[in-house]
Amino acid sequence: MIEWPLILGSGMLGAAHCLGMCGPFALAVGAASPTWRANLWRQGWYSAGRVFTYAVLGSTAAFGGRWLTGRLGPWANIPALLALVAGGFLVVQGLLAAGVLPRKGVGGIAACPGAAAFKALLGGRATSDVFLAGLFTGLLPCGLLYGMLALAASTGSVLAGLATMVIFGLGTVPAMIAAGLGGSVLGVATRQRIHAVAAWCLVLTGVVSLARGAGGLSWGSEPAPGCPFCGPEPIQAGP
Amino acid sequence: MISTRPADRPCACHYCGLPVVGGSADEPRFCCSGCRFASAITAAGGADAQARWMMTRLGIAIFFSMNVMVFTFLLWSQPEGEAAGGTAAAAALYGLARHASLLFSAPVLLLLGGPLAENAVGEVRRGRLTLDLLLVIGVAAAFGLSAYATWLGEGHVYFEVACMVLLAVTLGRWLEAQGKLQTTAALRDLESLLPDRVRLLTPSGECEVALADVGVGDRLRLLPGEHVPTDAVIRSGTAAIDERTVTGESEPAVKGAGDSLHSGTTNLDGELVVDVVAAPGAGTLERLIEAVSTAVETSGSRRLADRVAAWFLPLVLVVAVATAAVHWWRSGAAAGVLAGLAVVVVSCPCALGLATPLALWAAIGRAMRRHVLVRDGDAFERLARAGWICFDKTGTLTTGCRLERMSATEPDEALAMAAGLARGSTHLASAAIAAAAGEQGLAAIDLEDVRSIPGCGMEGRWSVREVTVRLGSPRWILAACGTDQTWPRCAESIAGTDETAAPCSCLLAVGDQVVAGFWLAEEVRPVAAAAVAGLQARGAEAMLLSGDQAARVAAVAMRFDLPWRAGLMPADKLAAIAELRGSRGVVMVGDGINDAPALASADVGVALGCGADVSRWSADVCLLDDDLGNLPWLVDLARATSRTIRWNLLWAFGYNAACIPLAATGLVHPAVAAAAMVASSLFVVGTSLRLANDESPTTEPHATAGAAAASQGVELVA
Structure with missing residues (x-):
C-alpha cells in the first residue's frame, strides 16, 4: 500500500505529538532502572506492549470494517467510505497539530478505578509489568490513534489492518524510547520543527486516504482485492 | 452474588463493607467475587507479593485474550466454503489460528476461571448455589467443545467466548467492587478513627496490645493526638477532647479525672490514663456505626429487592438449563452451551441486589x-x-434565652429563689435565669424536692417557710395560685416590641403568692x-x-x-x-x-x-x-436518593426482564451478553456513586447564614 511509508512517517514524527500524553509514562517506566541499558530494555518492552495493543485494535477495526462491508456491501462501498472518514480525521488531526486549526483545551483523564493499578504497573520491577503497562497505555484515548484506526478499518482485511497499526506503532517507538531515556536528546526548537513536519505528514497521509476513498467511490464497483485470505466476497460475521 | 438463604445472619463484606449474608467470624467473607478479587489485588501488609501476582494475572489474561481476539477475527474473516477449497496456505493459516486460539485461551481459563471456580466451589460447600457455578460450567463447556473441534480439525471454535466472558465478568466485578468501596467510604472513615493497637498499663509496666484484646476495667494510656479506642473514664490527667465525630460539637471539651470519654473522639493535647468502661465494639462510635449499618438493612425497598433476589436465582437457573437443553436438541451441543451461557452471563443479580443498598x-x-x-x-x-x-x-428555631428584665418587690431574693429551682432543669428559660443569678453574684437558695412538671415548670419545697415554690409558665402558676392575681402586670409590654404585647415569660410563686415576673429574650438560631x-x-x-x-x-x-x-x-x-x-x-x-x-x-x-x-x-x-x-x-438528598433507588430498581427489573428472554432465544452472543451485564452493574454502581460524590443536591444555607444571623440578631419575645 502506498500509505505504509507515510504511516510509518506519521508514527515516527507524530510521536512528537504523543510525547505530551505518553512521555511522562515513558519517564515513569525508566525511573526504576539503575542503568541506561536496563532502561533501554524496559523501554523496549513498554513500547512492545503499546504496539501489541495497536495491533489488536487495528485488527479489530479492520474486522469491523470488513463486517460492515459484508452487511452493507451491496449498497455502499464501505472501504472507500472508511478511507474518506480516516482521511478526513487525519487531515483534521494534522491541521490541529500544525496549528492551522485552533485546538481546544484537553480535559484531565477521568478518575478511573484502574488508575492505581496502572501506576503500580508503570513502576513495577518485572519486565511483564512494563509490558502490561505498555499494553494499557495503548488503550489511552488519542486522536492520532483514532485516525490510524479508521485507516485500518478501511483496509478491509484483518491482516492489513493489523499491519497498518503495527507500522504506525513501530514509528512511534524511537521517539518514545528517546523520551524514556532522558528526553533531552533533541532541543526544543528541533522538536518543534519535527512536530511541524509530522503535522504535515499526517495531513498528507489523510489526503492520500481521501484520494483512495474518492477513487473507490464508484457505486457498485469491485472492492479492491486485499490479501489472499480476505477475498472480495461479502463475509459473514462469525458463527 | 445472591444467596439462596437470605435469612442467614448478616455481616459485612471484607472488602467493600456491604452486608453479606451468612458470614462467620473466623474467615473473611465477600459480597461478590469482584470484592474477593479486588481485595486480593489491594491486600496490604505482607501480602504485597500476592497483590502483584493478582494484578499480573489479570494483565496476562488480558494480553492472551487480546491475542485470541485477533485470531478469532482472522477466523471470522474466513470466506465461507473456502476453508476446504481455498489455497493450501490459507487452510494452513486458519488451522494455525485455531490452534493458536486454543493455546492462548488456555491460560486465560486458568488465570481467571480459577478464582471464579474457587468462589463457586466454596459457595457450594457452604450449601449455596450461585450463578458463578453455571458460569464456570458454561465457560468450561465452550472451551471443551472448541478444543475438541480443534483436535478434530472441523467445526466452529468458541475460544473467544470463554476468554471474553471470563474477562468481562472479572473486570466488571472488579470495577463494581471499586465502586462499592467508594460508596461505603464514609463509614470506613469513621471506623478508621479507632486505633488498631493501644497502650495497656499493667502492674508490671506498659505494653502495646491489639484493641480487640482490651477488656472492661483495663487501664490504658492515651497520648496527645491519639483517638480514644473505646468508651472510658479518665483516671488521671486533663486534656481537650475533640468530640466532633460523635456529638458534632465543634468546640473541644476540656476533660479531667472522672469525666467519661467516647470512643472515636480525639485527645488533642494532654496525656491521659483511662479506665475502659465498654468492651471494644460496644463503644459510642461502634454503636453509631452499627445504627447506620442497620439503617440500610431494615429499609423496605431493600427487603423487596431481597425477596425478588430469592426467586431470581432459581428462575435464572431454570431458564438457563432449559435454554441450553432446547438449543442443544434443535441445533447441537455448541448452540446449547452458547445459548445457556448467554442466559447466565446476561442475567444481572448484582443490579437487583445492589439497587437499593x-x-x-x-x-x-x-x-x-x-x-x-x-x-x-x-x-x-x-x-x-x-x-x-x-x-x-x-x-430548635431558637438557641437560648437571656434574662432581659425582671419585676419583683425583693429582686435579689426572688432571683436567688428562682435560681434554686432553675438549676434543677436544662430548660433554656431555667438556664437563662440561673445564668443571670450567677452573673449578679447571687447564691441560689437551697430548696428540697425540686422536680420538673413537664410543659409547666419547676417546683420545690422551701424548708425555711415550709411552703411550695414554683417557677414556670404564667398559665400554670396562675392556675396553681388562683386566677384572681394580677401581679405582675403581665400585659405591660416592653418598648419596641409593641406588636407582640408580650406578657412576662415566667412567674415565680412562693406558696400561693406570685412574687416575681421574668421577661426573657429569645435568640433565634x-x-x-x-x-x-x-x-x-x-x-x-x-x-x-x-x-x-x-x-x-x-x-x-x-x-x-x-x-x-x-x-x-x-x-x-x-x-x-x-x-x-x-x-x-x-x-x-x-x-x-x-x-x-x-x-x-x-x-x-x-x-x-x-x-x-x-x-x-x-x-x-x-x-x-x-x-x-x-x-x-x-430534603434534596432524600429526593435524589429516592429517585436513584427507583431508577436502579426500574433498570434492574427492566434489564433482566428484557435481556434474559432475548438471550434465551439464542440470538445473543455470550461475549455481547457479558458486556451487557457489566454495563448493567456499572449503571447501578454509577448512579449510586453519583449520589455519593455529586455535589448537585446542595443548598446555600452556609453562604447565607451570616447574613441571616445579622438580620435577625436577638429576638425579644417577652
Whole structure:
C-alpha cells in the first residue's frame, strides 16, 4: 500500500505529538532502572506492549470494517467510505497539530478505578509489568490513534489492518524510547520543527486516504482485492 | 452474588463493607467475587507479593485474550466454503489460528476461571448455589467443545467466548467492587478513627496490645493526638477532647479525672490514663456505626429487592438449563452451551441486589460527612415525599434565652429563689435565669424536692417557710395560685416590641403568692430562617408547634412567617402531627430529648442535640452539629436518593426482564451478553456513586447564614 511509508512517517514524527500524553509514562517506566541499558530494555518492552495493543485494535477495526462491508456491501462501498472518514480525521488531526486549526483545551483523564493499578504497573520491577503497562497505555484515548484506526478499518482485511497499526506503532517507538531515556536528546526548537513536519505528514497521509476513498467511490464497483485470505466476497460475521 | 438463604445472619463484606449474608467470624467473607478479587489485588501488609501476582494475572489474561481476539477475527474473516477449497496456505493459516486460539485461551481459563471456580466451589460447600457455578460450567463447556473441534480439525471454535466472558465478568466485578468501596467510604472513615493497637498499663509496666484484646476495667494510656479506642473514664490527667465525630460539637471539651470519654473522639493535647468502661465494639462510635449499618438493612425497598433476589436465582437457573437443553436438541451441543451461557452471563443479580443498598449507603455516607446521621434507610423515602415540616421552637428555631428584665418587690431574693429551682432543669428559660443569678453574684437558695412538671415548670419545697415554690409558665402558676392575681402586670409590654404585647415569660410563686415576673429574650438560631425558607421553596409547608405561650410563639413564628400552634402539651403535639398527616407525611424537627414522643410519632423525626448515646435517640435523623441549614440539603438528598433507588430498581427489573428472554432465544452472543451485564452493574454502581460524590443536591444555607444571623440578631419575645 502506498500509505505504509507515510504511516510509518506519521508514527515516527507524530510521536512528537504523543510525547505530551505518553512521555511522562515513558519517564515513569525508566525511573526504576539503575542503568541506561536496563532502561533501554524496559523501554523496549513498554513500547512492545503499546504496539501489541495497536495491533489488536487495528485488527479489530479492520474486522469491523470488513463486517460492515459484508452487511452493507451491496449498497455502499464501505472501504472507500472508511478511507474518506480516516482521511478526513487525519487531515483534521494534522491541521490541529500544525496549528492551522485552533485546538481546544484537553480535559484531565477521568478518575478511573484502574488508575492505581496502572501506576503500580508503570513502576513495577518485572519486565511483564512494563509490558502490561505498555499494553494499557495503548488503550489511552488519542486522536492520532483514532485516525490510524479508521485507516485500518478501511483496509478491509484483518491482516492489513493489523499491519497498518503495527507500522504506525513501530514509528512511534524511537521517539518514545528517546523520551524514556532522558528526553533531552533533541532541543526544543528541533522538536518543534519535527512536530511541524509530522503535522504535515499526517495531513498528507489523510489526503492520500481521501484520494483512495474518492477513487473507490464508484457505486457498485469491485472492492479492491486485499490479501489472499480476505477475498472480495461479502463475509459473514462469525458463527 | 445472591444467596439462596437470605435469612442467614448478616455481616459485612471484607472488602467493600456491604452486608453479606451468612458470614462467620473466623474467615473473611465477600459480597461478590469482584470484592474477593479486588481485595486480593489491594491486600496490604505482607501480602504485597500476592497483590502483584493478582494484578499480573489479570494483565496476562488480558494480553492472551487480546491475542485470541485477533485470531478469532482472522477466523471470522474466513470466506465461507473456502476453508476446504481455498489455497493450501490459507487452510494452513486458519488451522494455525485455531490452534493458536486454543493455546492462548488456555491460560486465560486458568488465570481467571480459577478464582471464579474457587468462589463457586466454596459457595457450594457452604450449601449455596450461585450463578458463578453455571458460569464456570458454561465457560468450561465452550472451551471443551472448541478444543475438541480443534483436535478434530472441523467445526466452529468458541475460544473467544470463554476468554471474553471470563474477562468481562472479572473486570466488571472488579470495577463494581471499586465502586462499592467508594460508596461505603464514609463509614470506613469513621471506623478508621479507632486505633488498631493501644497502650495497656499493667502492674508490671506498659505494653502495646491489639484493641480487640482490651477488656472492661483495663487501664490504658492515651497520648496527645491519639483517638480514644473505646468508651472510658479518665483516671488521671486533663486534656481537650475533640468530640466532633460523635456529638458534632465543634468546640473541644476540656476533660479531667472522672469525666467519661467516647470512643472515636480525639485527645488533642494532654496525656491521659483511662479506665475502659465498654468492651471494644460496644463503644459510642461502634454503636453509631452499627445504627447506620442497620439503617440500610431494615429499609423496605431493600427487603423487596431481597425477596425478588430469592426467586431470581432459581428462575435464572431454570431458564438457563432449559435454554441450553432446547438449543442443544434443535441445533447441537455448541448452540446449547452458547445459548445457556448467554442466559447466565446476561442475567444481572448484582443490579437487583445492589439497587437499593448502594444508593442508601451512598446517601447515608454523604449525609454523615455533613454530620447528619440517618438511622433508618426508609427515612429518605418518607422525607422525600413529606408535605409538612413541623418545628419545635425552643432549642430548635431558637438557641437560648437571656434574662432581659425582671419585676419583683425583693429582686435579689426572688432571683436567688428562682435560681434554686432553675438549676434543677436544662430548660433554656431555667438556664437563662440561673445564668443571670450567677452573673449578679447571687447564691441560689437551697430548696428540697425540686422536680420538673413537664410543659409547666419547676417546683420545690422551701424548708425555711415550709411552703411550695414554683417557677414556670404564667398559665400554670396562675392556675396553681388562683386566677384572681394580677401581679405582675403581665400585659405591660416592653418598648419596641409593641406588636407582640408580650406578657412576662415566667412567674415565680412562693406558696400561693406570685412574687416575681421574668421577661426573657429569645435568640433565634442563625441559619433557621434560611432553612425554613429553603424548605418552603422545596414545596413543603412548615409549621411551628410549641408548648410555649401563644404570644412568644407568635413572635417567633412572625419572624419566620410560619403558621403556629402554641401551648401544646406533648400529647397535643402528637395530636397535631396526626391531624396534619395527609398522604404526604409529616416531618418533626425538634430537640432530641424533650421532643422524643413527637419525633417518634412523626413520619420522620429530625433531632437536634441528640447527645452521644445513639441508643437513646428517638429520631430517624440526627443533626449532630445542630445545623438547621442542612435540612433543605437533606430534603434534596432524600429526593435524589429516592429517585436513584427507583431508577436502579426500574433498570434492574427492566434489564433482566428484557435481556434474559432475548438471550434465551439464542440470538445473543455470550461475549455481547457479558458486556451487557457489566454495563448493567456499572449503571447501578454509577448512579449510586453519583449520589455519593455529586455535589448537585446542595443548598446555600452556609453562604447565607451570616447574613441571616445579622438580620435577625436577638429576638425579644417577652
